[in-house]
Amino acid sequence: MPETPKKLTIATRASRLALWQAEHVRDRLQELYPLCEVGLLTMTTRGDQILDRSLSKVGGKGLFVKELETALLDGRADLAVHSLKDVPVDLHSPFALSVVLERDDPRDAFVSNGYGSMDELPAGAVVGTSSLRREAQIRQRHPGLVVQPLRGNLDTRLGKLDRGDYAAIILAAAGLRRLGLEARIRGYLPVEQSLPAAGQGALGIEVLEARADMHAWLAPLADPATTACALAERAVSRVLGGSCQVPLAAYAQVQGGTLAVDALVAEPDGSVIIRARAAGPVADAAALGERVAQDLLAKGARPILDRLSMPDASA
Structure with missing residues (x-):
């Protein structure tokens, strides 16, 4: 390993959840390297600024990382902390996903002030997601x-629920847990009913691929099981060209020495949902993800993907 770092700067979005995530990584790094000064560079991304349209209509999840990548390129930051599900699966040079940290709860959470579960909602009730x-x-x-669409940071979304705009909203459980808002969760949606997004609940750290020192310093933060799951899930999305325009889910679990991968592609209205599953050795994570993706294509996912990925599909 290279000489212990003296100073590191973490690029992060400015939302409360993003700051929690960056502070979590900062604290882990300071435990590893007590003499290192670890600071935060907070930034507002284009994805944070555009709140009147859905992500599928304004460029997708990559909008949350571009400004942070600029900070890596110009040397203002050494690493960027992301919710892994926001990191594009086709990350290109000169950037690299260096490590994936241990995953929190990957499930979707049901949040409501008046109802205890999805099944309690009456016909016509408005759900935000x-x-x-x-x-x-x-x-x-x-x-x-x-x-109906629901944009904004976590506090903004909860505020819209409390204002009465929605009967219920669906959020990632991990974000609520990280901010100490677990009491807002009325129930968890089983993965069989709401299959998570690739990488949901995990944190990823992005660096410049040429920074061998950073890769070495960050390596102790990596969680092997979560890394394997992320490799499989992101392989599904990469093969299928996954984007915010396409209802696509991919979720992997390690059980003993076996990795099980579930994925789906759907029509936005839910009229068609195509599912596939594969299991095999953890060491074959990426290949398992690719196999599931090919299975989805064989079952008829290609026409859905092609139509929804067209430039005017969400116009």
């Missing part, structure tokens, strides 16, 4: 509900 993946699965299981 930021993701086409969640929307398609909700529409299939609960066709009588009205699903």
